[in-house]
Amino acid sequence: MKSKKLAFIGTGNMAFAIIQGLLKSNYPASQIIACNKSNLARREALQAVGIATNFANREAVEQAEVIVLAVKPQMMAEVCAEFADLDFSDKWVISVAAGISVTRLETLLPNAKNIIRTMPNTPSLIGEGMTGLFAKKSVNSTACQFAEELMSAVGKCYWVDTEDKINHIIAITGSSPAYFFRFMEAMQQSAIQMGFSEQDARLLVQSAALGAAKLVASNPATPISTLRENVTSKGGTTAKALDVFEQQNLAKTVENAMWAAIHRAEEME
Numbered sequence: 001m002k003s004k005k006l007a008f009i010g011t012g013n014m015a016f017a018i019i020q021g022l023l024k025s026n027y028p029a030s031q032i033i034a035c036n037k038s039n040l041a042r043r044e045a046l047q048a049v050g051i052a053t054n055f056a057n058r059e060a061v062e063q064a065e066v067i068v069l070a071v072k073p074q075m076m077a078e079v080c081a082e083f084a085d086l087d088f089s090d091k092w093v094i095s096v097a098a099g100i101s102v103t104r105l106e107t108l109l110p111n112a113k114n115i116i117r118t119m120p121n122t123p124s125l126i127g128e129g130m131t132g133l134f135a136k137k138s139v140n141s142t143a144c145q146f147a148e149e150l151m152s153a154v155g156k157c158y159w160v161d162t163e164d165k166i167n168h169i170i171a172i173t174g175s176s177p178a179y180f181f182r183f184m185e186a187m188q189q190s191a192i193q194m195g196f197s198e199q200d201a202r203l204l205v206q207s208a209a210l211g212a213a214k215l216v217a218s219n220p221a222t223p224i225s226t227l228r229e230n231v232t233s234k235g236g237t238t239a240k241a242l243d244v245f246e247q248q249n250l251a252k253t254v255e256n257a258m259w260a261a262i263h264r265a266e267e268m269e
C-alpha cells in the first residue's frame with residue numbers, strides 16, 4: 001500500500017483498530033495523524049508508536065492527503081464545520097460513520113470532490129471485519145483503491161455500485177454479528193438449563209459456531225445448504241432440531257429481521 005499522509009478525525013475504537021491494522025502491515029506511523037477529543041490513554045498509546053496526536057482537527061486536515069472521518073455520526077456536522085472551508089482539491093475523504101450518506105457528506109464538506117463512504121462492522125475491531133464501500137462514479141479510482149487498502153487493514157472489503165445497497169450491507173454484515181450473538185445466547189441459555197455451567201455452555205457454543213463458520217469459509221465451492229445436509233442424517237437428531245426451525249419458519253423470520261434493519265437504516269439517512 002503506497003503511504004499517504006493520513007488524518008484520523010476521531011480516534012475511538014474503529015479508528016484505533018484501523019491504525020493498528022495499518023501499523024501491522026508496516027504503514028509508516030510518521031504518515032499518520034490521530035485527532036481525538038477525549039481518552040488520554042489512547043493518545044499516549046498512539047504517541048508511543050510514533051503517531052502525531054497533538055494537532056487540532058483543522059490543522060490535521062490541512063496537513064493530510066487522506067482524511068478519515070471516524071467520529072460518532074451525531075458529531076459529524078459539528079466536526080466537519082471546523083474544516084469545511086479548506087481546499088480539498090488534492091485531498092480524499094473516507095468516512096466510516098454509520099448512516100451518513102455521501103450526499104450528506106458532500107453538504108458538510110462542499111469543497112471535497114473525492115468522498116468514499118465505508119460501512120465496517122464490529123469484528124473489524126479484531127481484524128475480522130467486512131466493510132461495505134461506496135463511492136460515486138466521479139470519484140478518483142486511486143482514491144477508491146486507497147480506501148479499499150485502508151479498510152483491508154481490518155478485514156475484507158465489498159464494493160456496492162449504488163448507495164442504497166449500503167443499507168443492505170448494514171443488514172447483511174453491519175447488524176448481523178448481533179443476530180449470531182442472539183442465536184448463540186439462546187443456545188447458551190438452553191445448555192445452562194440442561195445443567196452446564198455458564199462458562200462451559202459458552203465454550204461449547206462458541207466452539208460450535210466458530211467451527212461451523214470455519215467449515216463454510218474453508219469450503220467455498222460447497223453450498224452452505226450442502227454443509228447443512230452433510231450433518232443431517234434422515235430421521236436423526238439434527239433433522240429433528242432443524243424440523244423445529246422449519247415449523248417456526250426460521251428463514252422467513254431472518255428475512256423479516258433483515259428487512260427491518262434495512263428500513264431502519266433508510267429512515268436514519
Ligand code: NAD
Nearest residue numbers: 010011012013014036037038070071072073097098120122
Ligand atoms: P468511539 O466513540 O469509540 O470513537 C469516537 C471518537 O471520536 C472518540 O474517541 C472521541 O474522543 C472522538 N471525538 C469526539 N468528538 C471529537 C472531535 N470534535 N474531534 C475529534 N475527535 C472527537 O466510536 P467508534 O465505535 O470508534 O465509532 C466511530 C465511527 O465508526 C462512528 O461514526 C461509527 O458509526 C462508525 N462505526 C463503528 C463501528 C464499530 O464497530 N465500532 C462499526 C461501524 C461503523
